[in-house]
Structures are given as structure tokens and as C-alpha cells.
Amino acid sequence: MRNSRIRYLLTIWVILFVSIFTCNAQQIDTVYMNKIASSFKQITNLPQEKVYLHTDKPYYFVGDTIWLKAYLVNAITHFSGNGSQYVYVELINRKDKVLQRIKIQQDKDLFASYLTLPKTLEAGDYYLRAYTHWMLNEDSSFYFSKNLKILASQSSFMYPEIRYEQKGKKRTAIITFKRPDNGVYAGNYVHYMVRTKTHENKFRQQQTNKNGEIQIDIPEKEEIEQYIYVVLEDKQLKYKHTFYVPDAFDYQVDFFPEGGNLIGGCTQKIGIKAIDINGNSVEIAGDILNSSGDTITHFKSVYAGMGSFMLPVSMGEKYKAIVSTTEGIKKEFSLPEPEANRLALSITERNGVIHYTILHTPQKKLSENLYLVAHIRGFLLFIQPIEKEQGAINLQSVPEGILTLTILDGNYLPHSERLAFVRRENNSVWKLTPDKSSYDSRSPVSLDIHLSDLSGQPIKGNFSLSVTDNYAIGCDSIGDNILSNLLLTSDLKGYIETPGYYFKNNTQRLKACLDNLMLTQGWSRFNVEDLLKEQQTNPQYFMEVGQFVSGKVLDIRNKPLAGKHVNVFVNKRPYPSIYTDSNGVFLVDKLSYADTARVEAQVIEKGKIFRANVQIDRDYFPEATNAHPYINTKYQHQNEYIEEMQSPFVKEDGVLMLRLPEVVINARTLVKDRFSSYKMDDEEMLSQQDARTALDLVKKVPGFRIIDNRPYINPKYSQRPEHLMSNDVNNRNALRPKEKIDYGRTARFMLDNRAVGFNVLSLIDAADIIGVHKIDPEVDAAVNITQNLKYLEAAYNEAFESGATLEELEELEVDKQLQKMKDGSQNISGGCIVLTSRTGNLAIPSNSQGDTAFLLGFNRYKSFYSPKYTTDIERQSSVPDNRTTIYWQPKLLTDENGNANVHFYTADRPSYYTVVIEGITDKGVPCRYEYLLKR
Secondary structure, three states, rough: OOHHHHHHHHHHHHHHHOOOOOOOOHHHHHHHHOOOOOOOOHHOOOOOOOEEEEEEOOOEEEEOOOEEEEEEEOOOOOOOOOOEEEHHHHHHHHOEEEEEEEEOOOOOOOEEEEOOOOOOOEEEEEEEEOOOOHHOOOOHHOEEEEEEEEEOOOOOOEEEEEEEEEOOEEEEEEEEOOOOOOOOOOOOOEEEEEEEOOOOOHHHHHHOOOOEEEEOOOOOOOOOOOOEEEEEEEEEEEEEEEEEOOOOOOEEEEEEEOOOOOOOOOEEEEEEEEEEOOOOEEOOOEEEEEEOOOOOEEEEEEEEEEEEEEEEEEOOOEEEEEEEEOOEEEEEEOOHHHHHHHEEEEEEEEEEEEEEEOOOOOOOOOOOOEEEEEEOOOOEEEEEEOOEEEEEEEOOOOOEEEEEEEEEEEOOOOEEEEEEEOOOOOOOEEEEEEEEOOOOOEEEEEEEEEEEEOOOOOOOOOEEEEEEEEEOOOOOOOOHHHHHHHHOHEEEOOOOOOOOOHHHHOOOOHHHHHHHHHHHHEEEEHHHHHHHHHOOOOOOOOOOOOEEEEEEEEOOOOOOOOOOOEHHHHHHEEEEEEEOOOOOOOEEEEEEOOEEEEEEEEEOOOOOOOOOOEEOOOOOOOOOOOOOOOOOOOOOOHHHHHHHHOOOOEEEHHHHHHHHOOOOHHHHHHHHHHHHOOOOHHHHHOOOOOEEEHHHHHHHOOEEEEEOOEEEEOOOOOOOOOOHHHHHHHHHHOOOOOOOOOOOHHHHEEEEOEOOHHHHHOOEOOOOOHEEEEEOHHHHHHOOOOOHHHHHHHHHHHHHHHOOOOOHHHHOOOOHHHHHOOOOOOOOOOOOEEEEEEEOOOOOOOOOOOOEEEEEEEOOOOOOOOOOEEEEEHHOOOOOOOOOEEEEEEEEEEEEOEEEEEEEOOOOOOOHHHHHHHHEEOOOOEEEEEEEEEO
16 A cells, blocks of 8 residues: 555656656667666665654653654655655764653554653753664664753752863863752862763762862863763762763864866866864854965855855965854864866856756867756655756755765766755645634633645544743754754654744745755755665564564574474463474464563473474664764743752742742662671763673672672682683693682572572673672671571572572572571671662563563554633642643644644633644645644
């Protein structure tokens, strides 16, 4: 169904473009044309997907809920439906750590869900990323990505501030820790880390002075983002904060000759783009000088550090630019050198027609075997022989988006390329009619919505609607939206600052700014040169249309075992047995599971568990990287509200009261702290260990050693004899068979208050661990002498079930341990390593004949809560209603008559509401509409 819709649309486009050019078809080499057409056909045979997320607000407070809807469309046609059935959405922090990940299941062509922000989340910069499993075959630059500011929503006991001092090459950061009453934290210990490399950054400690300050020298760093992480300890509480260290200001200006090459003997347009070291735009102005130092022309940026100018180019000249920022910082840059044997495609758009010119030196003549190839979003529009230096393209029937024009020779080699953006006047008419001109607090609102084209014909479509309080939330009119994303940013690789700006209107100024963007961006999703290589391979990742469990069964030599009987359990629910194929692969499909599913697989042979290596396929998720620079967003009209939310005081019933932040005390953690001689229970500290498994983390604990594959804490002999430390077999055999060294008792291990075997640690992902505590043998013995009677037997059973070795079970043997305690022995422990997982109840991996895995299921959908004030008691309730998102409807569908309707109730605060509607029509046209509703 999906492919037929795409073929239908592409056929219509072909018919439309036949009339654009009036060239003799016989002049086109049929073989040449078929070669290019077959290359472009790859895109329709293996269609690409795009994802866009519409969120209810542009920024959030900790404790908020992010309501979102994902629009999944075909990358060429923008049709939705019948593609992937699942979309992955991730919340990622500035350190590229995935904090939350959900899997949204399609429900009647709709992908709607939510993310709840915990109250313990650190305020700062984050980003949302979205993709499908099928999109993993593409460059990660084409995943949806959106920077997100999350602000503190409650008061804090600490207000850290940072300033920098520079003395020569030495740079120092001075951090002040303030209290809400303007007092300072004096005499407090602060643990801190300065990130200069990816891992293994050391934590250090200082004590704040009488002014509540510490001073930190900032060392040289690798090519990574540098930050200072601080933890201030005050009685039972810890305060954590991350300061991102700005690089010393510098900027770069790049010059882009139109068509890619600077052609001598021509007057050519040159695009400019200025960005600072962090990727943000810089406004500049400057002069172009020739090799004699004469000023040829002036230039300046027009918007977002971009602009253009015309340059008369002479062969043999070397041009340079003297550039100055608005702050007066001057730099010098060289332009590309003019070339004699190249071509450049120059275009000008007037009244819906693109006029093009082939630029070349006066001495060079055009080759007879040059062709002009045009495509939009990878759909081939035409192939036309170039017979003259000039020509025209009528844009009347060209769809909106990025038009790519490429000059190819007879050997399919590109000589010049130019991007142009085709804009269309708004062909959809929105009409939103409220049932009243204004509303009281807690009053019902009814909005009638009608969508039609310019001729008045109704338009059907799939949309989402948000209503936000203007006092609290400002609409981001120049940020990325569904128009700018599907038509612009999703087809260009690289960061585009304020993409929504280019779609505010269709004035000549905005057209010029958009053309400057096309001049300087220079790389699109569908690259002609890459397409013509025809290196099409089978995709590595499939289009996900259902849930399943797969894996392999191998023998002890890791050879596949065919025809083996496999039992699969999902959340302890059995599924019909299946058999492995010739490659040892098994697959159970047509499953349905939500959240996180525990999957178990075992091989059964003759009614018994068969000894084999069973491997369940794990979920794969791409590495998190964000190419978008973080900027200090200014919320112009919401400062008063943000100050109100972050103030330590709140007015209730006319009385000013101190609002205290939530404090969660974990009694189990405090008890553990009391006996620990060493601890790693800070996520930043753990992330610096460069560990893949829990065993890697445990190896970082001071005093922990592995001797003869047995674990010890502070072993009695810290150094073995030299002949035993060697890996040489002959030296190892030098020890007499009866000689034995006593290293003390081996260490024991606890995971979430459960005993686990040492060999299990290598099966636990380090990312699942948030705490590692060491309890020394003497302390552990003293503590457990009164506790072992209670849980010793349970510990033995847990260790047995988790696959502990025979030696480990013997050391946990109940009778022997009890006898030792009865005899009054105090040395019953070799110490303990206590691990705490992120969930607090992590499943203990098994090294038995089966395999256990945890797979991500779809996120359970819940509706946005919208209060209904239908009675006087509800309307007069003293419970405040200060919603920032007044209403969220992800399932707004216009019917055959283009109509839809929504109902909701106003909140308490008198304010204007902004209504934002985004979505896609049934013809694949993205739409966006904003409406101001008087409260």
C-alpha cells in the first residue's frame, strides 16, 4: 500500500515535469539517462524515513512531563503510515548520556507518548533524539535532534557562581557557594573534577574559605567539551553542580564560491559564514583585498553570520579578507584561489523561474557531453543536455523543498552543484473559532477548527495541538518546527541556527537569507555523487514492524547448532517451542510486551536442559552525540514567571512562606556509608572509570586484588613472591606442590542486598551500577557477627542460584559458618563489596545453560490530564491550578469536511494562551498554525 502511494505520487511529479523543459529527447543518450535514473531508483527501492517530534512546550522545569508526538514520514513524499511501527525517543544530557529511552508503538498511524522528568534531575542543557530502527542504516546526522533547556522548578539551598581569572597562560576558576539568605558555605568540603579527557579524570578535594570560595586551576584539555563537576557536602546532604568551561573566544569565516569553484575571468557570487569556536554564529563585516592590497569590495553578514557578495575574479590573483566582528575583533582569512579549468553553476530566481548560467574562463569552452541533473529530496526531476551557457527552469510545479542542480559530464563525474530552496505561498487556510471572546478562570473552552486550501476545499490531515500559558511559556517562533524540519533541516547535514526564522514569511529578505543558507550549507541528504556510485548494499538494520525475540545456539567451540529445541519465556510467560535453523538462529515473533521485558531462552533435549551456549540478541542503540551547539536561550517574556518558580518563597493565602526543596533520605545508603572505608556512589565519579562491567568497577576499589582468580580485600600478603607474579609457566612451577600462601578469606559481594558470586560481576553492565562500597574485613566481621544468623542461609541460596563456584559455596556453607560463630571466631569475613543498581532490584545474571536478557518494550500510553470544573465545588476549590500546558491533544484529526474540535478548561492565572497546531495533511504537506487565545 505504501509503495503504491509513493509510486502514484512520483508518477504525478513526472507528468508535471515533462512540460518544464522543451528539449529534444533524442539528444539525450538513452544509456546515460537510464544509468542515472537507475541510481536514483535506489532511494525508492530502499526508502528512507524521517522523524519529527512535536512537544507541548519549548522548555521545561524539573518534575515536568514532556508530552510529545512523533511524525514518521517517507523522506521523499512526506507520506506517513505503513513504515516502521516503532519510534525511539531519548532524553540525553550534555555529557551525551542517555537518561531516558522510550519505544513508542504506532497506534492507528499515530505515535504519541510522554517523558516524565524526575525532580532530582539537574537543571541545565539536554537534548531529545528520535529515530527508527530502519534509520540506523543512515548517518546519525539525520536522526531528529532538538536541544532542550530544563530549568530548576523549586528553591535550592545552594546557589553556586563561577568566574574566571587569566594570568598569562594560567587560567583559574573561582567558585562561590551561596545560601538563599546571601550567606556562604564556609569551611565545607568540596569534591571536584575538571574534565580534561574522556575518562580517568581525578577527583580532588578542597575546603571553602571564609567567603565560601574554592579556586581551581584549569589545565589543558583534549578536543572535548570541558566542564567542572563539584559536590559540596553539608551534614547529611550533597549538592551537585556542573559548570561548562567556555573556550577562549575565537571565530572562523569560510568563503563559498557559488557552484563550488572560484572561476577566473568571471564576476561570481561568494557566500560567507562566520561561527565561533562553539559553533554559534558571529556577525561580521569586512573588505576583500587583492594581492596588491587594493580593496576590491566590501561585505557583511546579513543573518546568523551568513551573507554574500559579488566578486570580479581575475586569474592569478590571491584574495584575502580583513574581517571584524561587531565587537571589533579583527582577523585575516584567505579566499580560495581562482581556477582556470573548472565550471561553476550560478542561478538567480525571479518570479518563479530559476535562470542559470554556466561560469567558465573565457579560454575554456563548454564540453559537448555536459548534463544538468535536477532532483528534490532524492526524486529525479530531469536530466537535460547542456547546449548553452544559460537556461531557465520553471518552478511552477516543483514541490517545496531543497532543489539540487548538478552538472555532470559524460563519465558521470560532477563538475558543479548548486542548492536552491523552492518556497511556496501558504496553500492551507486555518480557521480557529472559540465559543467566547474571553474566559474566566476554570471556565470551559470550545475551539472549532477548520482547514481548507486556497480554493476552499477541505483538507484532511493528522495533527497535534498544544495550548500553553503565555505568562509561563513563550512560543519559540524561530526554533525548529515541522515546516523547517521536514523541508529544510532534515535534508541538510550540519547545524542550522534558528531554522524557523526562514519560514516566518515569504518576503524578499527572507528569500535572500535562505539563499545564503543554501550557498553555505553545501551538503544534502541525497548526494548525487554518492548515488551514482551504485554501491547499494543490503541494509544492516531492518524495518521494525513487530516485536520478536531472536538469538543463536552455539556449541562449546562457538559453532552453530542446527535443529535445537528452544524454549522462550517473556516475563515468565512461555511461548511455543521453536527450532534453530542451519545457522543456529531461532526467532519468536508476533510478540507484544511493554516497558522492559525479561526474556529467557533455554535449549531442551530429551526433556532436560541441554548444555549449549545460548545467546539472545540484545537491543542495539546508537552512540549519543549532539552536533548542535548549546546557546544561552533568553526567555524574554517569561523571566518573571521563572523567577517566581525558582524563588525560595511562595505566597499562599496572602502569606509569604519559605518553600523547601524535596529531600529524599535513603536509610539503607546511610547505614552503608557508616561502615564503608571507600565508596563510589556518584554517577560522575563512576562515569570516569572507563568501565564496561561491574567487575571493571570493582577492580578500581583500593585494596581489592585478584589472586589465582580469587577476589581479596586487603590480602594479608600484598606482594606475592616474584616467581609467582610471573606469567611464565616454568617460574610458576618453581613453587613446591605442597607450598601454600595464606591470603586470608576471599571477599564476598552483595548486589541490592543480595549475595552474588564473584563470577557474576563480569556479566553485569557497568551502566546499571550507581554505587560501589568497600567494607573492610574487620568491619564486615564485626557487623555480620550479629546478622549472619539471619541471612546466611538466604545468602547461600542466592549465591547458588546466581551460579557461584563450588569454592564460593563452600565458603558460604551454613553449618561451618555457624560453628565458627559458636566457637567465638571473629575472623569470619574477607570483607565485602556492596553494589547498588540503578533500579535497586537488578536481576542477577545467570551463567547457566540458558540466557537471560532485558529488552525494551513499547511505552504504555497515558492521556494528558485536563481537569474538568463542572461543579461549583470544583471551581471554588482552594487547590491552585497553575498549569503551564493548559491542554495537549496529540490525536487531532480533521474529517472529510476539514473540521475538528477540542474542549478544555482554563487555569487560575489570567493570561493569554498560545495555541499551536502542527501536523501533516493526507497529501504529505506539513502544516503549522499559531493562534492567540484571550484568557
